[in-house]
Amino acid sequence: MKKIISLLLILILGLAVVGCSKETATQKTEEELREEVKEEMEAEAKLKEKLKKEIIAEMEKEKKEENNVALPKEEPILLSVKMTKDEIVENLGNNYTIDTIEDMDGYLDTRIKYPDIIFTFEYIPEKLPGDAYPAFIEILSNKYQYNDDIKIGNHALDAIKYCENNFENVKNMHSAKEEELPDWFIYKEKNSSGKCIDTQYVLSFTYNTGERYFSKDEIGKDVIIESIRFFSEYD
DSSP states (O other), rough: HHHHHHHHHHHHHHHHHHHHHTTOOOOOOOOHHHHHHHHHHHHHHHHHHHHHHHHHHHHHHHHHHHHHHOOOOOOOOEEEEEHHHHHHHHHHHOOOOOOHHHHHHHOEEEEEEETTTEEEEEEEESSOOTTTTOOOEESSTTTEOOSSSOOOOOHHHHHHEEEESSSEEEEEESTTTOEEEEEEEEHHHHHEEEEEEEEEEEEEEEEEOOOOOOSSGGTTTTTEEEEEEEEEOOO
């Protein structure tokens, strides 16, 4: 913008110079004056055209620079599986929907649904207590993050490799050999002092394929993380 203003000032000064030259040329013949005025008008037209091109080029450059300015990166909201119902609402606010059903064992299942994250609580009392911990959490976007480096949209094999390096696999108690489930992990979190502690939650995933896998060999390179889930080990 400063350069554009400078170019406009140059144009104004150029016109002023032409005007001054006319005033100082009163002693010349009419033919000489006409020739000088013609030359000055041609010079003025060339200057105006040159400055016009420079102003347009400068404006296009500034517009391009504005378009290339990176938007500030939105940091994810950091959460913990050890947050109670009241702590969740305190951190995320009241912009949620809620529904409750009774399961076959007489427990009440209440689902608190925020945009892109869902908390499900299981309890016996008629009213959901504020100090209840969620039995199930499902993250549907990268707006929220727990104590891990996994993102929605990651390749499944990359996310599984990360988990193998940081957590223990859950064993399939329904198999004869109790083989490890490839994408279920015993989730741990760092406490306020930075120490990793057991949470009694399992970390797992859902995929763009809609499939459930019992071996890493079944997971193709094109399988993508669609949601991240935490659920209580006691479920």
